[in-house]
Amino acid sequence: xxxxxxxxxxxxxxxxxxxxxxxxxxxxxxxxxxxxxxxxxxxxxxxxxxxxxxxxxxxxxxxxxxxxxxxxxxxxxxxxxxxxxxxxxxxxxxxxxxxx
Amino acid sequence: xxxxxxxxxxxxxxxxxxxxxxxxxxxxxxxxxxxxxxxxxxxxxxxxxxxxxxxxxxxxxxxxxxxxxxxxxxxxxxxxxxxxxxxxxxxxxxxxxxxxxxxxxxxxxxxxxxxxxxxxxxxxxxxxxxxxxxxxxxxxxxxxxxxxxxxxxxxxxxxxxxxxxxxxxxxxxxxxxxxxxxxxxxxxxxxxxxxxxxxxxxxxxxxxxxxxxxxxxxxxxxxxxxxxxxxxxxxxxxxxxxxxxxxxxxxxxxxxxxxxxxxxxxxxxxxxxxxxxxxxxxxxxxxxxxxxxxxxxxxxxxxxxxxxxxxxxxxxxxxxxxxxxxxxxxxxxxxxxxxxxxxxxxxxxxxxxxxxxxxxxxxxxxxxxxxxxxxxxxxxxxxxxxxxxxxxxxxxxxxxxxxxxxxxxxxxxxxxxxxxxxxxxxxxxxxxxxxxxxxxxxxxxxxxxxxxxxxxxxxxxxxxxxxxxxxxxxxxxxxxxxxxxxxxxxxxxxxxxxxxxxxxxxxxxxxxxxxxxxxxxxxxxxxxxxxxxxxxxxxxxxxxxxxxxxxxxxxxxxxxxxxxxxxxxxxxxxxxxxxxxxxxxxxxxxxxxxxxxxxxxxxxxxxxxxxxxxxxxxxxxxxxxxxxxxxxxxxxxxxxxxxxxxxxxxxxxxxxxxxxxxxxxxxxxxxxxxxxxxxxxxxxxxxxxxxxxxxxxxxxxxxxxxxxxxxxxxxxxxxxxxxxxxxxxxxxxxxxxxxxxxxxxxxxxxxxxxxxxxxxxxxxxxxxxxxxxxxxxxxxxxxxxxxxxxxxxxxxxxxxxxxxxxxxxxxxxxxxxxxxxxxxxxxxxxxx
Numbered sequence: 001x002x003x004x005x006x007x008x009x010x011x012x013x014x015x016x017x018x019x020x021x022x023x024x025x026x027x028x029x030x031x032x033x034x035x036x037x038x039x040x041x042x043x044x045x046x047x048x049x050x051x052x053x054x055x056x057x058x059x060x061x062x063x064x065x066x067x068x069x070x071x072x073x074x075x076x077x078x079x080x081x082x083x084x085x086x087x088x089x090x091x092x093x094x095x096x097x098x099x100x
Numbered sequence: 101x102x103x104x105x106x107x108x109x110x111x112x113x114x115x116x117x118x119x120x121x122x123x124x125x126x127x128x129x130x131x132x133x134x135x136x137x138x139x140x141x142x143x144x145x146x147x148x149x150x151x152x153x154x155x156x157x158x159x160x161x162x163x164x165x166x167x168x169x170x171x172x173x174x175x176x177x178x179x180x181x182x183x184x185x186x187x188x189x190x191x192x193x194x195x196x197x198x199x200x201x202x203x204x205x206x207x208x209x210x211x212x213x214x215x216x217x218x219x220x221x222x223x224x225x226x227x228x229x230x231x232x233x234x235x236x237x238x239x240x241x242x243x244x245x246x247x248x249x250x251x252x253x254x255x256x257x258x259x260x261x262x263x264x265x266x267x268x269x270x271x272x273x274x275x276x277x278x279x280x281x282x283x284x285x286x287x288x289x290x291x292x293x294x295x296x297x298x299x300x301x302x303x304x305x306x307x308x309x310x311x312x313x314x315x316x317x318x319x320x321x322x323x324x325x326x327x328x329x330x331x332x333x334x335x336x337x338x339x340x341x342x343x344x345x346x347x348x349x350x351x352x353x354x355x356x357x358x359x360x361x362x363x364x365x366x367x368x369x370x371x372x373x374x375x376x377x378x379x380x381x382x383x384x385x386x387x388x389x390x391x392x393x394x395x396x397x398x399x400x401x402x403x404x405x406x407x408x409x410x411x412x413x414x415x416x417x418x419x420x421x422x423x424x425x426x427x428x429x430x431x432x433x434x435x436x437x438x439x440x441x442x443x444x445x446x447x448x449x450x451x452x453x454x455x456x457x458x459x460x461x462x463x464x465x466x467x468x469x470x471x472x473x474x475x476x477x478x479x480x481x482x483x484x485x486x487x488x489x490x491x492x493x494x495x496x497x498x499x500x501x502x503x504x505x506x507x508x509x510x511x512x513x514x515x516x517x518x519x520x521x522x523x524x525x526x527x528x529x530x531x532x533x534x535x536x537x538x539x540x541x542x543x544x545x546x547x548x549x550x551x552x553x554x555x556x557x558x559x560x561x562x563x564x565x566x567x568x569x570x571x572x573x574x575x576x577x578x579x580x581x582x583x584x585x586x587x588x589x590x591x592x593x594x595x596x597x598x599x600x601x602x603x604x605x606x607x608x609x610x611x612x613x614x615x616x617x618x619x620x621x622x623x624x625x626x627x628x629x630x631x632x633x634x635x636x637x638x639x640x641x642x643x644x645x646x647x648x649x650x651x652x653x654x655x656x657x658x659x660x661x662x663x664x665x666x667x668x669x670x671x672x673x674x675x676x677x678x679x680x681x682x683x684x685x686x687x688x689x690x691x692x693x694x695x696x697x698x699x700x701x702x703x704x705x706x707x708x709x710x711x712x713x714x715x716x717x718x719x720x721x722x723x724x725x726x727x728x729x730x731x732x733x734x735x736x737x738x739x740x741x742x743x744x745x746x747x748x749x750x751x752x753x754x755x756x757x758x759x760x761x762x763x764x765x766x767x768x769x770x771x772x773x774x775x776x777x778x779x780x781x782x783x784x785x786x787x788x789x790x791x792x793x794x795x796x797x798x799x800x801x802x803x804x805x806x807x808x809x810x811x812x813x814x815x816x817x818x819x820x821x822x823x824x825x826x827x828x829x830x831x832x833x834x835x836x837x838x839x840x841x842x843x844x845x846x847x848x849x850x851x852x853x854x855x856x857x858x859x860x861x862x863x864x865x866x867x868x869x870x871x872x873x874x875x876x877x878x879x880x881x882x883x884x885x886x887x888x889x890x891x892x893x894x895x896x897x898x899x900x901x902x903x904x905x906x907x908x909x910x911x912x913x914x915x916x917x918x919x920x921x922x923x924x925x926x927x928x929x930x931x932x
Contacts, residue, residue, distance in 0.1 A: 020369070030672065030688065033615065034617060034672070037615050037617065055540070056145055056148070056150065056154055056157070056158075056527075057524055057525060057526055057527070057539075057540065058523065058524065058540060059132045059133065059153075059154065059518075059522060059523055059524060059525040060521075060522070060523030060524070062153050062156075062157065063157045064157070064345035064346075064348070064349065065157060065158065065160075065161045066341050066342040066345055067341070067342075076342075077342075077346065079346065079349050079350070082523070084521060087520075087521050088134075088520075088521055088522060089132075089133060089134070089521055089522040089523055090134055091133075092133045092153070094349055096342055096345055096346060098342065
């Protein structure tokens with residue numbers, strides 16, 4: 001299972017880079033989407049919780065909390081995505097959380 | 101004899117729990133996140149108590165309410181002040197919370213009453229008693245202590261040697277935050293810690309920090325010119341505080357990668373002084389990493405040497421060094437230890453789990469005075485207690501409130517709500533007569549939550565609470581499930597026909613999206629009169645496409661192609677069905693990089709005249725074949741029915757041929773409806789059985805060969821045997837029904853196994869090569885090429901090169917006239 005999780009992590013990195021560099025969809029996002037689909041057929045899916053609200057009851061991520069402590073915490077950076085196998089979390093996301 | 105069986109490594113940084121099962125040890129995983137380790141960290145956040153990863157998140161941000169490394173204070177009178185509660189807590193209480201949390205890892209339902217807990221070799225009597233007390237406070241009736249180096253030794257020796265009868269060895273334990281080295285020996289048949297040395301502030305976390313300070317920050321300053329970066333990183337609420345956490349996480353990753361590779365790269369994007377984003381790439385080599393940890397590793401080796409000197413030992417007196425603790429994965433640690441001590445470094449066991457595994461081995465051989473009880477036999481504590489829940493079953497929000505009433509409430513209990521996928525956990529909260537929680541939901545799916553009750557020792561209380569299921573976003577305004585399958589028509593090349601590929605199954609709830617990857621089934625030449633047809637159907641996916649209704653067609657004509665569309669090139673289809681059942685089809689052709697798309701409304705019918713004509717031709721051909729077969733069998737009743745249907749097909753065919761593509765009448769739709777009726781009569785009734793029978797006949801012929809090969813060939817692989825047996829097991833059910841498509845699908849599986857058997861069984865490979873080599877020139881399309889292949893095959897056979905022979909056989913098959921005939925006959929959609 002570990003190699004599949006590694007593939008999911010790397011595809012997530014490539015997706016973020018493609019998005020950041022504004023690379024055209026036809027060039028990069030299509031093959032990446034296909035890898036995502038192939039992983040899905042093996043039961044593996046991943047999710048990047050960028051911009052989602054964070055609370056301490058969320059056990060799908062491990063957070064590094066920066067800034068002042070408030071109730072309005074938001075995930076501002078995803079180092080590793082949440083990876084699930086047949087719906088069960090097998091890798092918790094590694095994220096940076098900030099109060100906005 | 102009842103034995104203890106359960107062992108806990110109660111570590112300074114991380115803790116683990118394992119169980120001896122009679123033959124081996126199982127290290128339990130946290131049901132949340134599935135990690136074996138639980139950080140020994142406790143956080144008090146409002147009324148919630150978090151233990152483990154969630155607690156560690158707040159360690160730096162909320163140090164007055166979060167506590168770790170309390171193992172170092174065991175046996176002292178020191179307490180920790182919880183600011184948010186204005187109360188004190190002892191290291192024993194904190195350790196007990198960790199031990200209680202570890203009980204949640206036990207997925208077998210057992211509630212151990214006895215436990216083995218490991219302690220450092222350096223623990224004195226008071227510290228040992230404090231650990232024992234923590235175990236008792238966690239609800240264990242019996243706590244047996246075991247020194248960590250002994251536990252680690254047991255893990256190594258029980259796994260890799262049958263008996264360790266004598267001698268001395270060293271246990272080198274370099275964990276996340278602490279270092280210990282112990283000298284172990286067997287004296288009077290007893291394994292003992294003879295000496296030990298350690299440093300409570302040396303471990304992997306220090307390495308991560310050094311990597312950030314000594315390597316990453318200087319390199320970042322060099323690349324970005326941000327001269328005050330260091331102070332901005334390390335000051336709370338300063339501009340680059342967030343970057344420090346990112347660097348720490350990246351450093352930990354890099355450290356792990358450097359255990360397997362010589363270099364690693366760290367990529368970052370940081371904001372420059374003027375607000376621009378600066379991309380930074382830092383390459384870190386293993387040498388650079390070694391340079392920053394070498395002083396610390398030298399210090400550990402000095403401690404090891406101190407023990408040797410103190411005990412008048414030379415390298416010859418020590419059999420080996422056993423490594424434990426996650427930081428001993430670092431290659432520099434292993435090689436330096438071996439080089440500087442001259443001793444054999446044993447790395448056979450998993451250094452992260454060795455102590456827990458050893459504790460479980462010991463527990464498995466230690467008699468217990470208590471009985472381990474499964475949950476369903478536990479106390480009558482809550483027999484009358486009931487929980488009634490209230491919540492909204494469907495929602496569009498990503499958070500929903502669950503309220504609960506407790507009937508026959510009992511004081512001193514706790515509840516915990518967790519989501520089934522492991523992504524939500526309220527942590528333990530005191531049970532009150534009424535309670536409520538906002539729970540986080542995953543979008544567009546059914547979220548299932550479990551409400552569990554626990555006693556003061558975190559033992560589960562057997563109260564049955566119905567799981568809470570909250571559906572997010574799935575149900576539309578109409579709340580309608582699909583009445584029929586939605587499928588795609590694709591070519592069935594082998595049978596020279598088309599078949600349905602399921603896209604969305606009946607009763608799926610709208611909206612739905614699916615991406616399908618297929619290949620072009622035959623080459624479509626640019627400018628020819630051929631076309632690629634994407635035909636979306638509604639009906640029964642197990643039936644023939646012509647019996648189903650068209651709900652959308654995209655036709656790509658060859659004249660619109662910039663180049664040939666080669667067989668085998670990729671087609672990506674994204675099919676979306678909205679709540680109001682609009683169907684959006686987007687198609688991308690990989691070869692030509694063309695994008696096509698269309699939205700089909702449920703209120704319109706889509707019929708392609710080209711497709712309709714093709715289908716009618718196929719129907720008529722099929723009917724004529726069945727008619728011929730019926731006449732051969734002298735089944736005149738069936739022949740009469742076939743004749744009638746054939747005549748009908750001919751009439752429809754002529755009408756379709758006469759119809760103008762741009763005709764404004766609805767004749768096209770009437771013809772399509774008539775065609776579907778005809779197809780149903782063909783595929784759903786008697787004469788079609790001829791096709792089923794023919795397929796069954798072909799299937800049984802292949803099975804006979806496979807059975808013979810299984811019985812007689814020594815080199816028939818176990819995998820093929822297994823696949824064959826599986827096929828045989830499924831056969832009765834498939835053959836009982838007369839569904840042509842099920843029979844054909846089973847036959848296709850059989851054919852795949854047959855082909856693999858021919859290609860991957862050396863005896864058969866040689867046998868079939870000889871058959872092809874002896875074919876007459878007339879049987880090949882290009883005999884000259886075939887001869888060249890046969891010569892190559894003979895050489896491959898001499899050299900016993902099966903890979904090459906396999907290639908030759910496939911090429912020869914491709915050159916036979918039969919295979920070409922199959923390819924040229926195929927028509928259909930062009931989608932395979």
